[in-house]
Amino acid sequence: MSTVFKLFSFSLIAFILLGCGCDLDQNSHDGQKIMVMTYNVQNLFDPYIDGNEYPEFTPEGGWTNAKYRQRLKTISQAITQGHNLVPSIVLLQEVEHIGVVQDLVESHLKRYQLSHYAATANQDSPIQVGVISKYPIVEMRTHIAQGIRPVLETHLYVHQEKLVIFTLHAKSRLGGVQETESLRLKTAQVIQQRVQELLKSNPFLAIIVAGDFNGSVDSILKEGDHYDHALVPASSPHASSAKHTGAFIITGEVPLSGEWYSWYLDRKESLIADAPGSCYYNGVWESFDNLLLSPAFFDRIGLEFDHSYIGAFEPLIDAKKRPNTYNPTTGKGVSDHLPVGVILKGL
Numbered sequence: 001m002s003t004v005f006k007l008f009s010f011s012l013i014a015f016i017l018l019g020c021g022c023d024l025d026q027n028s029h030d031g032q033k034i035m036v037m038t039y040n041v042q043n044l045f046d047p048y049i050d051g052n053e054y055p056e057f058t059p060e061g062g063w064t065n066a067k068y069r070q071r072l073k074t075i076s077q078a079i080t081q082g083h084n085l086v087p088s089i090v091l092l093q094e095v096e097h098i099g100v101v102q103d104l105v106e107s108h109l110k111r112y113q114l115s116h117y118a119a120t121a122n123q124d125s126p127i128q129v130g131v132i133s134k135y136p137i138v139e140m141r142t143h144i145a146q147g148i149r150p151v152l153e154t155h156l157y158v159h160q161e162k163l164v165i166f167t168l169h170a171k172s173r174l175g176g177v178q179e180t181e182s183l184r185l186k187t188a189q190v191i192q193q194r195v196q197e198l199l200k201s202n203p204f205l206a207i208i209v210a211g212d213f214n215g216s217v218d219s220i221l222k223e224g225d226h227y228d229h230a231l232v233p234a235s236s237p238h239a240s241s242a243k244h245t246g247a248f249i250i251t252g253e254v255p256l257s258g259e260w261y262s263w264y265l266d267r268k269e270s271l272i273a274d275a276p277g278s279c280y281y282n283g284v285w286e287s288f289d290n291l292l293l294s295p296a297f298f299d300r301i302g303l304e305f306d307h308s309y310i311g312a313f314e315p316l317i318d319a320k321k322r323p324n325t326y327n328p329t330t331g332k333g334v335s336d337h338l339p340v341g342v343i344l345k346g347l
Contacts, residue, residue, distance in 0.1 A: 032346040033306060034134075034158065037087035038210040038289055040169070040279075040337035041075050042326050043127065045096045046103065052126040053096070056328045067331050069107075074315075076108030078334055082313050086112050087341060089156070092130040093169040093212045095119060101130040120150040129167045129211060143194060147171075148187045153194065159346035161206060161302040164198060166191050168211040170230065173281075177223055184215055184230040189246035195294075206303050209248070209260065210291040212337065216277070217250055217264045217287050234259055248292060260292035263308035263342065275312035279337045280322040289340045302347060309341040 045057035047065040057063045080086050090109075095101055098119040105117050109132060119130035120142050131137065131154050139155035152167040168191065171183035191209055198205055213231060216222070220229045225238050232242040234251040243249055249258060252265030263269040264287045277285035297305040316334050318324045326333040 032159065033085065033343050034088040034346075035083070035085040035309065035341045035343050036089045036091070036165070036208060036210070036291060037079065037309075037339050037341040038091040038093070038167075038212075038291055039079065039339040040093040040212045040289060040335065041078075041095065042335040042337065043094050043328075044071060044075060044092075044100050044104075046100050050097070052123075054126060062329060067328070070331060071326075072104055072107050074334055076104060078311065078316055078339060080109065080112055082316075083309070083311060083341075085341075085343065087114075088134040088158075089165070090114065090132040091165065091167040091210050092119075092132065093167075094127045095130050096126065097121065097128055098130070101132065105132060118152065118154060120152050122150045125149055127169070129169050131165065131167055143190050145186055145190050147183050148190070151187065151191055158303060158344075161346075162202075163303065164205060164207045166194075166207070166209045166211075168209065168213070170212065170214045172214050177219075178227055181215070181227060181229060184213065185228055185245060185247060188230045188248050192246045192248070204296050204299065204301075205294070206296040207294040208291055208342075212288050213290050214288055217262050217290070233265060250292065254298045255293070255295045257295060260294065261297065261305065262287075262290055262292055263305075264290065266308075269308045273308065273310050275310045275317075275321075275338060278310060278323075278340050289337055291340065291342045293342065297344065300347060303344045304347050306343045306345045309343060311339040311341075 045053055047063060047068045055061045079090055101117050101119050105115060113134045114132045116133045116137050118137055118140050120128045129152050133156060135156040135158055137154050137156055141153045143151040148171060149169050154165050156163050168187055170187045171180050173180055195207060215231050217231060220232055220236060228245045230247055232239050232247045232249055234249050239249050248260050250260050250262040250265060255261045277287045278289035279286050293305055297303060315324055316338055323336050323338050324334045325336040
């Protein structure tokens with residue numbers, strides 16, 4: 001497999017690291033457990049013109065500073081309120097740039113000690129991915145390959161254990177599912193190549209790959225196996241050959257070397273989930289928003305997987321119990337995706 005990608009140092013990527021002396025609400029945390037949340041916030045744009053905005057997020061399209069400020073408040077509430085835990089790490093998709101992430105932190109999230117943040121800075125895309133964390137970001141890179149959105153790699157220390165997180169927003173399905181799957185697979189290849197480099201140095205490294213995959217854990221079943229997929233269940237007869245394509249081999253059981261745990265495939269976790277997926281796309285619930293865990297979260301040392309989470313409650317869902325899509329014209333709604341999380345515990 002040959003994948004061309006570039007590694008940009010943190011000096012070439014928008015990156016701000018801040019400190020905070022605020023106290024957390026002690027009722028929001030459960031001992032040593034922490035939540036890592038991924039959330040596609042559906043086009044969070046500021047009110048200023050930078051030249052890359054979607055038309056509906058310009059003054060001509062009716063976008064205002066008041067709508068933006070209200071949107072920041074709504075998104076911050078979706079992140080911090082209504083859950084059993086306030087997340088310690090939040091992975092964002094569809095933010096305009098680092099300035100929007102900074103506004104979210106400074107205006108609302110800093111009070112929860114979510115004060116360290118980073119984002120990609122791809123001039124060719126109107127939307128970026130970002131990370132907001134309670135823990136300092138000690139290292140970061142962005143990975144870019146032709147035709148795909150950048151992937152943000154961040155390194156943190158949680159309970160004295162190094163944690164590496166890849167935040168992605170894979171190619172959308174616009175243009176056809178099969179026609180665009182090769183670019184989602186390319187994103188997987190870029191990440192898998194970097195993961196192999198990291199595991200050579202530390203085979204027991206805790207790694208999370210998370211974000212909006214624009215593909216579900218059962219996509220190969222729903223859409224057919226006549227082409228290569230980016231996500232392939234380990235139980236699939238095509239799993240062995242898919243390993244050579246760079247796909248993510250996913251399982252709902254303790255993952256073997258080269259596999260990734262996805263709670264959507266864990267029958268126990270899926271049965272107690274508050275929603276059948278993270279977004280409702282073309283009349284079908286999909287598990288686009290996912291957090292894949294490396295085997296290190298199941299070795300009974302350091303950070304361990306505890307349970308999963310979907311934020312499916314009002315106002316995040318509408319009267320039909322589907323994601324409450326944001327409408328920039330009316331200013332109503334939240335996002336067309338639900339926040340999804342994994343809860344980790346320190347041993």
